[in-house]
Amino acid sequence: MTEKFFRELKRLLSLRSLQARIFLIVLAAGFIPSMIVRYGILDNYEEHSVQQRISTVQNQLMIVGNHLISNNYFNTKPEASVRGGVSKEVINAELEMISNLYEGRVMIIDSSLRVVRDTYDISEGKTIISEEVIRCFQGQSMSNYDRDHGYIEMTTPIIDNSVNTGEIVGVMLTSISSDATMATLEVLNRKSVILQNLMIVVIVAMAMVLSVMLTRPFNRVTEAINEVKAGYSDESISVPDYAETAHIVDAFNQLLQRMRTLDNSRQEFVENVSHELKTPMAGIKVLADSLLTQRDAPAELYREFMEDIASEIDRENQIITDLLVLVKMDKKAQEMNIASISINDLAELILKRLRPIARKKDVEVVFESVRPVVAEVDEVKLTLIMTNLVENAIKYNKEHGWVKVELDADHQCFTFKVSDSGLGIPEDALTHIYERFYRVDKSHSREIGGTGLGLAITKSAVLMHRGAITVNSVEGEGSCFTVKIPLSSTGGSSYSS
Ligand code: ADP
Numbered sequence: 001m002t003e004k005f006f007r008e009l010k011r012l013l014s015l016r017s018l019q020a021r022i023f024l025i026v027l028a029a030g031f032i033p034s035m036i037v038r039y040g041i042l043d044n045y046e047e048h049s050v051q052q053r054i055s056t057v058q059n060q061l062m063i064v065g066n067h068l069i070s071n072n073y074f075n076t077k078p079e080a081s082v083r084g085g086v087s088k089e090v091i092n093a094e095l096e097m098i099s100n101l102y103e104g105r106v107m108i109i110d111s112s113l114r115v116v117r118d119t120y121d122i123s124e125g126k127t128i129i130s131e132e133v134i135r136c137f138q139g140q141s142m143s144n145y146d147r148d149h150g151y152i153e154m155t156t157p158i159i160d161n162s163v164n165t166g167e168i169v170g171v172m173l174t175s176i177s178s179d180a181t182m183a184t185l186e187v188l189n190r191k192s193v194i195l196q197n198l199m200i201v202v203i204v205a206m207a208m209v210l211s212v213m214l215t216r217p218f219n220r221v222t223e224a225i226n227e228v229k230a231g232y233s234d235e236s237i238s239v240p241d242y243a244e245t246a247h248i249v250d251a252f253n254q255l256l257q258r259m260r261t262l263d264n265s266r267q268e269f270v271e272n273v274s275h276e277l278k279t280p281m282a283g284i285k286v287l288a289d290s291l292l293t294q295r296d297a298p299a300e301l302y303r304e305f306m307e308d309i310a311s312e313i314d315r316e317n318q319i320i321t322d323l324l325v326l327v328k329m330d331k332k333a334q335e336m337n338i339a340s341i342s343i344n345d346l347a348e349l350i351l352k353r354l355r356p357i358a359r360k361k362d363v364e365v366v367f368e369s370v371r372p373v374v375a376e377v378d379e380v381k382l383t384l385i386m387t388n389l390v391e392n393a394i395k396y397n398k399e400h401g402w403v404k405v406e407l408d409a410d411h412q413c414f415t416f417k418v419s420d421s422g423l424g425i426p427e428d429a430l431t432h433i434y435e436r437f438y439r440v441d442k443s444h445s446r447e448i449g450g451t452g453l454g455l456a457i458t459k460s461a462v463l464m465h466r467g468a469i470t471v472n473s474v475e476g477e478g479s480c481f482t483v484k485i486p487l488s489s490t491g492g493s494s495y496s497s
Pocket of ligand 1: 392396422425433438440441445449451479
């Protein structure tokens with residue numbers, strides 16, 4: 001139980017689990033936008049608030065600036081200071097009020113960079129050489145927000161509009177506190193953190209529910225496959241929730257179907273093998289029994305029955321030999337003993353071996369080779385192919401018939417063709433002749449020693465050479481088997497029959 005839990009946890013952490021991925025994606029899809037919105041809103045508020053504060057203060061300073069000019073503030077002569085109607089003290093009080101209101105400091109600097117008024121009363125009379133002030137005299141006023149130290153600094157020109165060109169006669173260097181903005185920001189931030197935490201809880205819950213819900217159909221696929229695996233069900237499974245699960249299940253059902261077909265054909269093969277092996281045994285048993293029941297059976301009868309028993313044993317032997325060849329071919333499907341050999345020489349040798357059998361049936365065997373052919377093949381397997389085809393052409397021939405063997409090649413493949421003037425194969429049997437133990441006429445085939453395995457072996461050997469076998473046959477007229485095999489074992493061409 002704990003082992004399973006840890007295995008599951010490891011799978012989730014290694015991110016190979018779809019469930020973990022969906023969980024993380026939903027989490028990220030909820031969390032990242034909420035963070036962006038939160039910081040976006042706070043930043044926007046801060047920028048907007050600072051700008052508003054700057055423009056309010058600038059406006060008020062401009063008004064004070066106008067009062068300064070109209071009062072001739074920079075003129076030190078006492079009679080001049082009362083000309084505008086507002087006294088210097090009133091202006092100083094205005095400046096004081098601004099600095100109190102905005103928790104800041106205002107310094108008035110005249111054209112000789114001397115501080116004429118400082119609301120902090122620290123720098124009055126001192127000369128100030130600062131880049132911002134000089135720039136302001138040149139007409140470039142600035143405002144600067146220092147977030148870390150919590151203040152806004154700005155320069156405001158004092159323009160004398162009595163001169164046509166609007167001469168800058170002084171500069172106000174102001175720094176005000178941004179604490180009010182920061183305090184509001186703090187409150188907003190706290191509220192947004194609470195909101196975001198709530199959202200995270202909701203998002204995590206949603207991510208968990210979604211990850212479980214969305215992966216449920218895949219779990220159902222696994223469960224259904226496990227049931228089939230455990231043998232509780234051999235029905236086709238169905239999980240149509242998603243197109244993807246439907247595809248997986250379709251592929252699995254096809255595999256299941258193939259396995260069932262294989263299983264059936266294996267069962268059928270075993271049944272056929274037992275039946276084929278039992279037939280000669282039954283023959284032997286009958287012969288032996290009838291000898292045993294006859295007390296004084298003559299020696300000739302013994303001899304005759306013994307000959308029959310020997311031929312049944314030969315037959316049994318033949319079936320077992322063919323079966324072993326077939327099984328070996330299946331087992332060692334990948335093992336090919338490839339060598340470059342002369343196909344003409346091999347064909348001549350095989351025909352030489354088979355001619356005595358043909359002669360017995362008075363069948364003429366002719367060999368026609370269009371050109372010498374050398375190919376990379378497995379000699380033993382190619383011998384099986386050629387021998388089976390020529391042997392069949394002789395076996396299923398008429399008296400005084402003929403067998404024609406032709407060999408030809410193009411630049412890629414060689415063709416081995418065996419035609420005969422024999423019995424031919426009925427059309428409906430043509431698709432079955434490569435099946436194991438299939439025989440068109442069982443009793444006839446038995447008579448002439450056929451096992452029904454020859455063409456199955458032949459086809460298997462042809463496919464191992466990545467070749468193809470085809471047949472044309474007319475019942476009662478004859479058959480023509482054509483085998484096409486690549487000249488080179490590494491050649492790219494392959495065929496299916
Ligand atoms: P068998 O050992 O019985 O010959 P095969 O697998 O070689 O088995 O052949 C399967 C069946 O195909 C044979 O029983 C026979 O009926 C038919 N057959 C094969 N070759 C020929 C042929 N050249 N002419 C007529 N029938 C053939």
